[in-house]
Amino acid sequence: MDGSWVNYAERIGADLHLELSGPGGRRAALIRSLREAVRGGRLAPGTRLPPYRSLAADLGVARNTVADAYAELVAEGWLTARQGSGTRVAERAEPLRHTARVPRKAPPRARGPRHDLRQGTPDASSFPRAAWLASYRRALQQAPNEVFGPGDPAGRVELREALTEYLARARGVRTEPDRIVICSGFAHALRLLFGQAGGGGGGVLRGPLAVEAYGLGFHRELLAAAGVRTVPLPLDEHGARIERLGRERAVLLTPAHQFPTGGPLDPARRAAVVDWARARGGVIVEDDYDGEFRYDRKPVGAVQGLDPERVIFVGSVSKSLSPAVRLGWMVLPERYVDDVLAAKGEREAWASVLDQLSLADFISRGSYDRHVRRMRQRYRSRRDRLAAALAAHAPHVEVTGVAAGLHAVLRLPPGTERSTVKAAT
């Protein structure tokens, strides 16, 4: 009887944590405990309380004891009972006391500027919801049970296989599933390679690391926090000046689309940087952050294809799909695979395994290709509209770096920067 009560309650109930103690019977203790939970704000106004049977079974008291306690608190005004909607905490009950704390700044997108021109942010209105949901459903329904247990830190093999084929076909990357490690994105990859904030050991690679002049500030900060010394590599119209590389142990490049100037790395320099790596025993970290988005017909494959043993190729879905899907990949020279896996941990502690399976399905079925190509058209026409608008309204502004990617470089005439920024804000 009691057992069947429990089972019934288990099936229907919601959890409510209460401790029955102090003077008086269990009914009095329960009333005291519930009243305190509401007064203290632990149970927020509107919170639905569990059914009598459920709570009675949990606390090991008679069902009537719970019914009486609820009735008493309804009478006191702490709870309200409405036919059908069960017993709830009264709306006018005191909520959790509010702190003086100033609310944190809203998330970036929530500020809602009239025109959001921040670089590298994909069109959030174009996420392929239907196709992604279809892949997620298939992935979830077809997943073997072991998917829901501890995960392989390398990432799901289904995704590593899909990426091997896709990256070879679309980006000229030469690899195999065993040399790919899934991560949460480029920042995670940098942490795995160069150690975590705090400096010293932990990373797979050692500094000093050459980075392209300008480049992304947050990468430099992340590396600095990891205690990695960075050496700026100057740029010219052909991209990073490889001939300036010296005793550095590694170089971080954006060969497909230099950030921020926007040009591809000159073919001669692509060869030169591989020669440097071979001669010096150095390694190239290739940040392929938006390699899919080229608007002319000049293909720019991955430098990785030139020498898979000298290049660590890093990509993610943050630009191609959305930063809301926290997935990226590292294509590694064989000698780094085990160290990167060791840095990542015994089990998958980062990338959602269900999202990994979903992306594998999304790529294998061609949905990723279709989305990338659709977005390439959209971004190209955006680029054209921007160029046309600038030509019409600001012919004195030079536009560069628009053959690819999600940003453009505008050279303002001398002395107009401050007024331009002012007008934009």
Next chain:
Amino acid sequence: MDGSWVNYAERIGADLHLELSGPGGRRAALIRSLREAVRGGRLAPGTRLPPYRSLAADLGVARNTVADAYAELVAEGWLTARQGSGTRVAERAEPLRHTARVPRKAPPRARGPRHDLRQGTPDASSFPRAAWLASYRRALQQAPNEVFGPGDPAGRVELREALTEYLARARGVRTEPDRIVICSGFAHALRLLFGQAGGGGGGVLRGPLAVEAYGLGFHRELLAAAGVRTVPLPLDEHGARIERLGRERAVLLTPAHQFPTGGPLDPARRAAVVDWARARGGVIVEDDYDGEFRYDRKPVGAVQGLDPERVIFVGSVSKSLSPAVRLGWMVLPERYVDDVLAAKGEREAWASVLDQLSLADFISRGSYDRHVRRMRQRYRSRRDRLAAALAAHAPHVEVTGVAAGLHAVLRLPPGTERSTVKAAT
């Protein structure tokens, strides 16, 4: 004309990266380039090539040039053309050369032992696929566009609100959404609190940190890698011996269900550790790794409820739902919120935003409660079967720590350990 070609190709095509160079016309260059891509293994056997129009548009060559090149390579046996399935890389074409590299060890679950008795691993066959998919669908369909842009490092407010209500109701946690930070799980939380592997700064808290004797090895390793000195806190039948706390700055506890011995922290010691924290200005890190799974009726609420300004409460879905969903939460004293957010980064770089919205829906609709209660029943009956089997077949083995959680402690008679381990493997 050409433009419309492009648009058509963009819509239908798949990406294929090729570079046309070298002697001869474009047709010869294309054939050379394709043959090399197949021979070099960059295009795997079975890979489907893009339609003529698509590739022609991408490369800026005539459609017939592509058709001729495909035909030539089909004749050479590199490609195969079948009605309906388009042109593919021939199956017998040479695959990517295999390396001598020994394949890495398979993921933990894939080893497939007859009985998987590793502690703390939820029943992978019980993942609520249908209910989770329903929540994921609703989350994806109802998500405002900004969800697909850069995310708030605190995590989605929808999830923090759902957790505020759930943790208050089910675990006795007193907090508000502004004091919750979403992360990828407990290991991520430890890294955010104590700094990343590499030691030195980066963390929000400083050592020395008292940890329960025994405890989880990988936590100690993670802390050691972060340069945090840990001091073991002895245990007895009432749990961690709080009176042994001294000059430590923080203590890591599992009050609801001590790992591994399995008992709850004695009520007097719960009060004592809060007194210690107040007196010493110390902080308690409460690891509520499986607090939902208690099989008797004695409730054990969170220590956090005793003093929200002295306790950092950390939980995750790894035990309650699955480690495949990489989501956890930190309930923080007000003074730590901004530092933890700073340690996490400018934007959400870790937890999948879609999974966050899905979990928010899953909790708000009561699916999480229902799943936890269903699993509690299942684990309880498992626990009972285990106890019965041991009583029947190994009456000399003492079983403890089975009032809660996903593991039991068996005390083997002296001198039988080695033979038992041997028999189990």
